[in-house]
Amino acid sequence: MGSGAGSSTNGGTGGGTEGGHDTRARQVAGSLAHRVPDLGAMELLLAVARLGSLGGAARELGITQPAASSRIRSMERQLGVALVDRSPRGSRLTDAGALVTDWARRIVEAAEAFDAGAQALRDRRDSRLRVAASMTIAEYLLPGWLVALRAQLPDTAVSLLAGNSAAVAERLLADDADLGFVEGVSVPTGLDSAVIGHDRLIVVTAPGHPWARRRRPLEAAELAATPLILREKGSGTRQVLDAALGGLARPLIELSSTTAVKAAAVGGAGPSVLSELAVGEELTTRRLVSVPVADVVLARDLRAVWPTGHRPTGPARQLLSLTRA
Known part of the structure; x- marks a missing residue:
């Protein structure tokens, strides 16, 4: 019991001493900016x-002489010593x-080295930009944005x-991309986001499919x-469609790109649901037909995403601004 109490007392004393040192260190650090002149x-x-x-x-630094005199006097008050003798013949x-x-020269040189390093x-950050994007954005929107960024x-x-x-989220969280869509x-x-646009999904089929000749809208069920x-x-x-319909039948065909899905639909393999952005040309040329749906709206937001708390900087920020333009 006595030994345990002694240990507790010693630990408390040691902690108090360390805490005192920490407090004094914080006080010194906190007051340093007030005691040392600025750059x-x-x-x-x-x-x-x-x-x-x-x-x-004053002329070299682009300030007025009264402002320079005031700054020197302020510096002298801060340090508590006279630094410059002024006379009609100049300043000594x-x-x-x-x-x-002499001390100031070392500090300014260190600051210049700091600035060069920063x-x-x-420069290293701005020399590259890694973008990760889901397929529709990558195929139909990003090319125009990247041309403008270039x-x-x-x-x-x-x-x-x-x-x-x-996959976009995985790449961002693994630091394999600077900005995602x-x-x-x-x-x-784990990601923050900003809405950059909106999209609509539509049901499409080849002209020979029975749905292409329907006179009434397709029921969601x-x-x-x-x-x-x-x-x-x-x-x-797939996420938007599944959420809007409350579940889906087993896919007729499951493919990993919008282009492949579109090609299969154009070829008559069956109906599909695709972004309106992806099928404009096919609808115009009647290689695909849009099928109205009665009681469901298949809309979605297009988002830029990045890791939480790490808002885009440099080229990533520039690209983000272009998507909103």
């Missing part, structure tokens, strides 16, 4: 030392000013990874019970 003031002092003139230093550093100038990071950022290399909405009914877990040519599970189109 602008240091650059001004270095210019005065180099040019021997407060007015010349005091002994303390010469010492402070610029190198930005005009603005000709030196940025862009790679596009196309897949279903689930999906078409599903909800935002995948009949659509749900009919085997269709569909995208694979995980695709935005």
Whole structure:
């Protein structure tokens, strides 16, 4: 019992000492900005030392001489020592000013190195853009956006990874993409999003299919019970259709791209449900026929997505702005 109590007391004392050190460290760190001049003031002092003139230093830095004088006086008050002797013949550093100038030179050089490093990071970030997009957006919308981005950022290399909405989410969460685009009914877990547009799904068949000659709209229940040519599970189109109809019959054919689904429908394999964006040409040329549905609206949002808390920057932000233009 006595030993246990002693251990507890020692632990408490040690914790208190460490806590005291931490508190003092925080106090020092917190007050450092108030006790050390800012970079602008240091650059001004270095210019005065180099040019021997407060007015010349002010002109070099693009400020007025009264503003430069005020900044030097503020710096002197902050440090508690005189830094510059002013006379009609110019400005001369005091002994303390010469010492402070030497320290300031090291800090400014370190700041320049910091700035160069940060610029190198930005250059590396801006040199590439990795985009992941679900199939409809990748095939029918992204090409135009990327052409516009190329005009603005000709030196940025862009790679596009196309897949279903689930695959887009996986790539973003694994840091294999900088920005994604999906078409599903909800935002995948772990991602933030912004709606960039809207789309409508329509039922289509080849002209020879019985549905192409219907005089009345198709009932939602009949659509749900009919085997269709569909995208694979995980695709935005499949998610929207399944949610709208409350379930689907076993697919007639299951394919992994919008283009493949469309080709099968044009070939007469059976009816399908596709994005209105994907079938405009086929409807115009009557290779496909749109079949009205009576009591269901197959609409969906098109979304840009990115990992939660990591809003797009650099080229990804630029591309996002283009999608909204």
